Amino acid sequence: MIVVGAGFSGLACALALAEAGAEPLVLEARDRVGGRTLSRPLPDGGWLDLGAQWIGPTQDRMYALVSAYGLETFPSPAHGAPTLLLDGRPAAEPAGLAALLGTLDELAAAVDPAAPWRAAAAAEWDRTTLGCWLAATAGDPVTARYAGRLLAGGLLAASPDEVSLLQMLFYLRSGGGAGSLLGMAGGAQQDRIVGGPAALAQRMAAALPPEWLRLGAPVDGIAQDAAGVRVRAGDQVHRGDAVVVALAPALAGRIRYDPPLPALRDGLTQRMPMGAALKVHARYPEPFWRADGRSGVATTDTGPLTETVDNSLPGRPGGVLTGFSYGAQARALRRLPDAARRAALRDALVALVGPAAAEPEDLVEYDWSADPWTRGCFCGLVTPGSWCDYGPELRAPVGRVHWAGTETATRWSGYLEGAVTAGERAAAEALD
Numbered sequence: 001m002i003v004v005g006a007g008f009s010g011l012a013c014a015l016a017l018a019e020a021g022a023e024p025l026v027l028e029a030r031d032r033v034g035g036r037t038l039s040r041p042l043p044d045g046g047w048l049d050l051g052a053q054w055i056g057p058t059q060d061r062m063y064a065l066v067s068a069y070g071l072e073t074f075p076s077p078a079h080g081a082p083t084l085l086l087d088g089r090p091a092a093e094p095a096g097l098a099a100l101l102g103t104l105d106e107l108a109a110a111v112d113p114a115a116p117w118r119a120a121a122a123a124e125w126d127r128t129t130l131g132c133w134l135a136a137t138a139g140d141p142v143t144a145r146y147a148g149r150l151l152a153g154g155l156l157a158a159s160p161d162e163v164s165l166l167q168m169l170f171y172l173r174s175g176g177g178a179g180s181l182l183g184m185a186g187g188a189q190q191d192r193i194v195g196g197p198a199a200l201a202q203r204m205a206a207a208l209p210p211e212w213l214r215l216g217a218p219v220d221g222i223a224q225d226a227a228g229v230r231v232r233a234g235d236q237v238h239r240g241d242a243v244v245v246a247l248a249p250a251l252a253g254r255i256r257y258d259p260p261l262p263a264l265r266d267g268l269t270q271r272m273p274m275g276a277a278l279k280v281h282a283r284y285p286e287p288f289w290r291a292d293g294r295s296g297v298a299t300t301d302t303g304p305l306t307e308t309v310d311n312s313l314p315g316r317p318g319g320v321l322t323g324f325s326y327g328a329q330a331r332a333l334r335r336l337p338d339a340a341r342r343a344a345l346r347d348a349l350v351a352l353v354g355p356a357a358a359e360p361e362d363l364v365e366y367d368w369s370a371d372p373w374t375r376g377c378f379c380g381l382v383t384p385g386s387w388c389d390y391g392p393e394l395r396a397p398v399g400r401v402h403w404a405g406t407e408t409a410t411r412w413s414g415y416l417e418g419a420v421t422a423g424e425r426a427a428a429e430a431l432d
C-alpha cells in the first residue's frame with residue numbers, strides 16, 4: 001500500500017494501515033513531514049506556528065493523538081476584552097450578527113456534510129455566493145461586510161463572493177456550527193499544542209519504521225491496472241496494491257494518472273482552488289495590550305487584516321500578536337514588495353491594537369500560496385455552482401486510487417481533525 005503525502009492525513013492513514021498489519025510506503029515531496037503545519041523555533045525556547053495551531057472541543061482524534069504521542073495542550077490566552085472596529089471606529093457587535101449566524105446554522109442543519117448536494121435547496125445555495133446572500137439578508141452593509149470577513153475570511157480564507165452559500169453551510173455543519181467554529185474557549189481556537197502541531201507530526205512519523213517514509217519524493221505519476229499500482233517519484237517507481245492520495249484536490253490534480261482520471265473527478269480537482277490566508281506573527285518585548293485590559297483579540301470590517309489574536313506563550317517572556325488577512329486582502333498584500341507589505345501589516349496592527357503595535361521586534365510570516373507543495377490555505381474550496389455536479393467525486397475511489405486529505409472529511413473538514421479522520425477513513429477503505 002502506498003500513501004502520497006505526509007501531512008496529518010497521510011501520516012494518520014499510514015499509522016492506521018500499519019495498525020491493521022499492512023506495510024505502507026509514504027512518499028512525501030518535502031524534506032519534512034507535517035504539510036500545512038510548520039514551527040519556527042525562537043531563541044528563548046518558544047516557537048511560532050506558521051501554519052495550523054489550534055485544536056478545540058469535539059476534535060477527539062487530535063486530542064487522542066496529542067496524548068498518545070506524549071504531548072500536551074495549553075489554552076489560548078484569555079485576558080481582557082476584545083476590540084471591534086467597524087468603519088474604522090470602536091463599535092459594539094452589529095445588532096443583527098447573532099441572528100444572522102443563527103439563520104446560517106439553521107440552514108446548515110439541512111446539509112448532510114457527507115453529501116451537501118442532496119439538500120433540498122442545494123442547487124439554489126450552490127449558485128448563490130455567500131456575498132450575495134449576506135447582502136440580501138444581513139440588513140445593512142456593515143453587518144454584511146463584517147460577517148463576510150469573519151465567515152468567508154476567518155473560516156475559509158476567501159472573500160465572500162468567491163464561495164457559495166452551500167460551501168459555507170457545508171463547512172458550518174462539518175465544524176459543529178458558527179459558535180464552535182468561531183469561538184476561542186469552547187470553540188475551534190480553544191487550545192494549542194506544546195511545541196506546535198508540527199511536533200506532533202514528527203512524533204507520528206517517528207512511530208513508523210524509517211524505511212516506510214521517503215522524504216524528498218514528489219510523486220508525479222500514478223498508473224494502475226489489474227495487477228496493482230505503480231507510483232512514480234522522479235526516477236523511482238514503487239509498486240503496491242492500492243494508493244491513498246493524501247493531498248488537497250488541487251495538488252492531487254497535478255499528478256499524471258494512467259489511465260487518465262474520469263472526467264468528473266478531474267473536473268473536481270479543477271474546481272477546488274486553495275484559499276488565500278496571510279498569517280503574520282508580530283513579536284514584542286511584552287504583551288502590551290494586556291496592561292490596559294485588552295485581550296489582543298481584535299476584529300474589523302475594513303483594512304488588510306481581518307483579525308488579531310494574542311499568541312504569547314505562557315511562562316515565556318515576550319508578547320506575540322498574530323494577525324490574519326484573507327481572500328482579496330491577502331492577495332493584495334502579497335502583490336506588494338516586501339518592505340511595502342511589512343509597512344502595511346504594521347499599519348494594520350496599529351489600527352487594530354494601537355500605536356504600541358508600530359514597532360514589533362520581528363514580523364514573521366510564511367507564504368503558503370507560494371509553496372509548491374501547498375499552494376494556498378487553509379484548504380481547498382469548491383467553487384460556486386460546482387458542489388452539485390462535482391461533489392460526489394470528492395471521496396469516490398478511482399479503481400485502486402483512494403482520496404484522503406482534510407478536504408475529503410465530513411467532520412472538521414479543513415482542519416487537522418478532518419485531515420486525521422480522512423486519512424483513517426481512506427486507510428480502511430483501501431484495506432477493504
Ligand SMILES: Cc1cc2nc3c(=O)[nH]c(=O)nc-3n(C[C@H](O)[C@H](O)[C@H](O)COP(=O)(O)OP(=O)(O)OC[C@H]3O[C@@H](n4cnc5c(N)ncnc54)[C@H](O)[C@@H]3O)c2cc1C
Pocket residue numbers: 004005006007008009010027028029030033034035036037050051052053054055217218219220246247248251255277279368373374376377378379404405406407414415416417419
Ligand atoms: C496558516 C494556516 C493556519 C491554519 N490553522 C489551522 C488551525 O489553527 N487548526 C486546524 O485544525 N487547521 C488549521 N489549518 C489547516 C490545517 O493545516 C490543514 O487542515 C491540515 O494540515 C491538512 O492536512 P492534510 O494532511 O490534509 O494536507 P497537507 O498538510 O497539505 O499534507 C499534504 C502533504 O503532501 C505533500 N505533497 C504535496 N504534493 C505532493 C506530491 N505530488 N507528492 C508527494 N507529496 C506531496 C505535502 O508536502 C504535504 O506534506 C491551517 C492551515 C494554514 C496553512
